[in-house]
Amino acid sequence: MSEETGTPIPSRFGEPLAKLVPVGGFQAPPDNFYEAVGGHETFAALVHEFYLRVAKDDLIRPMYPEQDLGPAERRLLLFLEQYWGGPRTYLEERGHPRLRMRHAPFTVTPRARDRWLELMREALNTLELPPLQDATLWDYLDRAAHSMVNSADD
Numbered sequence: 434m435s436e437e438t439g440t441p442i443p444s445r446f447g448e449p450l451a452k453l454v455p456v457g458g459f460q461a462p463p464d465n466f467y468e469a470v471g472g473h474e475t476f477a478a479l480v481h482e483f484y485l486r487v488a489k490d491d492l493i494r495p496m497y498p499e500q501d502l503g504p505a506e507r508r509l510l511l512f513l514e515q516y517w518g519g520p521r522t523y524l525e526e527r528g529h530p531r532l533r534m535r536h537a538p539f540t541v542t543p544r545a546r547d548r549w550l551e552l553m554r555e556a557l558n559t560l561e562l563p564p565l566q567d568a569t570l571w572d573y574l575d576r577a578a579h580s581m582v583n584s585a586d587d
């Protein structure tokens with residue numbers, strides 16, 4: 434139907450499109466990126482792969498105040514899920530993200546950012562997402578990491 438006129442839009446084959454679409458024959462399209470990319474499972478895998486690498490990293494690991502990386506892994510997971518349209522648990526547990534402010538206690542140099550991104554790139558590679566979904570996530574993570582820098586390299 435055309436929204437303006439309310440008349441059926443003819444298809445190239447001379448039939449109204451609605452007649453060519455089998456009723457119930459299609460799954461409802463995912464209504465946000467979170468679902469389209471695989472929901473909780475995808476984000477949990479990404480963040481887990483990332484923290485496996487953080488745990489072994491000589492530059493990033495020492496920045497974490499807690500001995501146990503589990504809680505930090507969960508915070509990043511909840512944040513990313515919420516950002517991409519999933520559950521809003523981060524907001525309930527942590528309040529408004531204000532990520533730059535939350536990183537202020539840590540010295541985030543360009544070198545730390547590049548290492549963070551290197552580990553995240555490796556983690557993202559393990560998911561083998563379709564190129565467009567991979568690029569969508571990567572573009573965001575890259576920009577977010579650049580915005581988190583708060584100190585010059587020493």
Ligand code: HEM
Pocket residue numbers: 493496497498499504505508509512527532535536539541545546549550574577578579581582
């Ligand atoms: C640029 C390099 C970055 C470094 C070196 C870095 C480092 C850290 C450190 C040391 C913490 C504290 C650990 C904790 O207790 O949670 C932290 C927390 C966090 N980071 Fe980053 N981070 C970086 C970039 C990012 C980016 C790009 C994002 C999001 C896309 C992000 C999201 C978070 C979140 C959600 C938390 C927990 C905030 C909270 O609720 O307290 N970080 N980060």
